[in-house]
Amino acid sequence: MSGRSQKLKQGGAEHASAEHAEPGGASETRRTQQRQAIFHELAHGDRALSAQELHERLRAADAGVGLATVYRNLGRLAEEGAIDAIRRPSGETAYRACGAGHHHHLTCRRCGAVVELHDCTIADWSRRIAAEHGFDQVEHQAELSGICANCR
Amino acid sequence: MSGRSQKLKQGGAEHASAEHAEPGGASETRRTQQRQAIFHELAHGDRALSAQELHERLRAADAGVGLATVYRNLGRLAEEGAIDAIRRPSGETAYRACGAGHHHHLTCRRCGAVVELHDCTIADWSRRIAAEHGFDQVEHQAELSGICANCR
DNA sequence: GTAGAATTGATAATCATTCTCATTACGGTG
DNA sequence: CACCGTAATGAGAATGATTATCAATTCTAC
Numbered sequence: 001m002s003g004r005s006q007k008l009k010q011g012g013a014e015h016a017s018a019e020h021a022e023p024g025g026a027s028e029t030r031r032t033q034q035r036q037a038i039f040h041e042l043a044h045g046d047r048a049l050s051a052q053e054l055h056e057r058l059r060a061a062d063a064g065v066g067l068a069t070v071y072r073n074l075g076r077l078a079e080e081g082a083i084d085a086i087r088r089p090s091g092e093t094a095y096r097a098c099g100a101g102h103h104h105h106l107t108c109r110r111c112g113a114v115v116e117l118h119d120c121t122i123a124d125w126s127r128r129i130a131a132e133h134g135f136d137q138v139e140h141q142a143e144l145s146g147i148c149a150n151c152r
Numbered sequence: 153m154s155g156r157s158q159k160l161k162q163g164g165a166e167h168a169s170a171e172h173a174e175p176g177g178a179s180e181t182r183r184t185q186q187r188q189a190i191f192h193e194l195a196h197g198d199r200a201l202s203a204q205e206l207h208e209r210l211r212a213a214d215a216g217v218g219l220a221t222v223y224r225n226l227g228r229l230a231e232e233g234a235i236d237a238i239r240r241p242s243g244e245t246a247y248r249a250c251g252a253g254h255h256h257h258l259t260c261r262r263c264g265a266v267v268e269l270h271d272c273t274i275a276d277w278s279r280r281i282a283a284e285h286g287f288d289q290v291e292h293q294a295e296l297s298g299i300c301a302n303c304r
Numbered sequence: 305g306t307a308g309a310a311t312t313g314a315t316a317a318t319c320a321t322t323c324t325c326a327t328t329a330c331g332g333t334g
Numbered sequence: 335c336a337c338c339g340t341a342a343t344g345a346g347a348a349t350g351a352t353t354a355t356c357a358a359t360t361c362t363a364c
Binding site for chain 2: 319320321322323329330331
Binding site for chain 2: 109125138139
């Protein structure tokens with residue numbers, strides 16, 4: 001697929017009810033069983049899942065979805081903003097269906113539980129730093145990890 | 153044991169790794185040409201280099217250092233705290249010779265210039281968040297990126 | 305229905321990184 | 335200075351995650 005009309009339209013579908021707010025359905029993105037199964041699994045999971053883990057779960061759930069398809073849809077959904085990508089220290093990328101808006105994650109290193117952090121103080125720091133060093137369009141990326149109460 | 157030998161030139165980072173109390177056998181870190189070449193290259197670079205880039209540079213500089221050796225030493229040096237690992241959005245890990253102490257990086261997305269940020273406000277936030285959610289041993293990881301003054 | 309394009313799936317291909325193991329060289333010693 | 339024990343190196347194989355390939359399947363619209 002090289003010369004594909006990549007029209008990343010995402011006009012609507014930013015509905016608030018996070019339960020069944022599956023994106024797509026416009027005209028370019030088809031609503032396939034696989035994509036729904038993938039999103040459904042993520043929407044119900046409490047922790048972030050890697051592509052491989054998700055693939056495993058889907059296989060166990062009788063929804064035999066190919067690994068390549070899992071990767072494809074995960075990437076797409078992340079681009080559309082429907083799910084959130086989290087980088088694990090080990091290198092893999094895990095995904096999770098998150099609420100909207102800017103936020104970070106606090107992940108338990110043992111059980112993988114995730115807490116969304118919406119009160120980001122980094123933005124202020126970032127702004128100050130940017131001004132201080134003459135930088136523009138500064139973005140930040142951050143992850144917190146620790147051991148949750150249950151795991152101690 | 154006067155651990156005098158492993159003082160890789162380049163002042164700073166006097167991280168006296170005294171955490172090698174192996175009984176019986178002594179696993180000394182030897183000073184090899186390759187390791188010196190690797191560190192030297194990093195100490196002079198202004199931007200962070202990935203293992204592959206470093207390997208390429210060393211090859212070009214007639215210091216034929218094997219790729220595996222580059223990886224090995226990079227990992228070791230990072231553990232010792234002599235160099236700093238930076239995760240690129242694309243996934244590879246890049247390394248840079250940094251000052252000691254906890255700090256983060258502000259990288260120019262265009263030219264790759266790096267600024268060390270030593271006044272990290274995330275620690276406070278992190279602590280508060282940890283207490284709030286009952287987490288323990290919370291660590292954080294963060295990167296800032298933007299466009300530097302020269303590149304605008 | 306039917307056509308036609310987006311999508312899927314099995315597998316090959318990448319890419320960065322790690323492992324293996326025979327060979328080399330560092331560093332102290334006699 | 336020659337010698338030894340051992341950490342370190344190097345070339346390539348192995349791994350693990352992710353991406354590309356491409357014929358065979360669905361969706362969706364008509």
